[in-house]
Amino acid sequence: MLQNIPAITGLLLACTLLTANGVQAAPGLPAFSELSSLDAESGWEPLEFPKIEQHSRYQLVTEDGQQVVRSDTNGGASGLIARIALDPGDSLSLRWRWKVSNVFEQGDAREKSGDDYPARIYVAFEFQPDKAGFFERAKRKAVEVLFGETLPGNALNYIWANKLPAGEMVPNPYTDRTVMIATQSGSAQAGTWVTVERDIVADYRAAFGENPPPLVGIAIMSDSDNTGEKATAWYGDITIEPGP
Template sequence: MLRWFILLISVIVCLNVNATINLTSLSEKGIDKWHPKVFSGKSIYSIVEYKGRLALKALSHNAASGLVLERQIDLMVTPYLNWSWLVEKQLLQLNERSKKGDDFVARIYVVIDGGFMVWNTKSLNYVWSSNQDQGLVWDNAFAGSSVKMLSIRGKEAQKGRWYPQKRNVYQDLIETFGDKGSDTANRKAYQYIDIIAIMTDTDNSGKQAESYYADIIFSEE
């Protein structure tokens, strides 16, 4: 009887613990599972202690490379993407909607991999924009409507300050790429993401950027 009681308590405790997935686990070097992706020159990424927390430091000088994790996330289970970021060097006087200005001091993006049906591949970029207002959405200058840019932080954001962020990725995908008309259709289109990436890039402008990312976590609520 005691054994069944303990088992019941364990089940109740498990049901009341929110599901979380720490994708970086900086304190345990979980970032080592992420792979570099070089587009043009190498941005430099390293783990440091910075302004009160453990962080992934990103330095970019006329370069564009990121860190990529291939991992499927079920947005019906953990729809919320949580992170904090801080910027020390911004990229001023750029038109980030143009090819010449398509650089961002910090960005985190999620990808739905269409596989052989490449037209179904979609990417949502959460960006720290040095020049746009906060809360804007636009098509990427190179990839068009298959890649959406969403300015989570804009030109009014302060340097040297940690900003915590929390986004419902599932709802953001529906809002940026379009409502399919029913819950069933939306789930079919947006339930799973397959790739998560971090990138600080300056290859188009030739400028310098410095930014910091804390742990990146998906959560149930």
């Protein structure tokens, strides 16, 4: 995704625009099943990107007797984000359920041209300047001045992949600051609700080789701006709580 963003922001893929002045201090995320709308007061707000004018569509719908968020993407990209401030501790369980209509034939998590997913969940972490080099700090500062946002640091992306086998993780083709984790792969389960539970702390350690800093945002996203394909996804409630 985001092939049209200037190079400096492309290097910060999945990190751009994921923080703001106000954050939720509580670990609980607004439940889609309990929302009356997806406006600014719902706790989920639009996640949009420079130079991408065509956005995915998000709406509350009733699917299989439960209120969920339906997303439709057709050559565009955008998401919904809940901004939080949460210390992950020794273990942090992220649980959700989702369903997709199809995967993208040209989707490939290892290639920029295939960096599209019918469904994904971002987990963004606080930036750690003491672990960054001079050029990275300067690059980030330029982006922050340009777009007026404080950027987070590393990110995990849980994806419904096409070619990447389930269970595998790879660096994002735009930036190694973001790691893609395939929780589902291929079309075998398309059209079926799938429940996923991940230990964010364990995944972060496996991805980056160290303990995670505080979380600053969790987002859902369906995007197809690279492949130009289309898909529908449904997202059920997302819960986050300390692990055992």
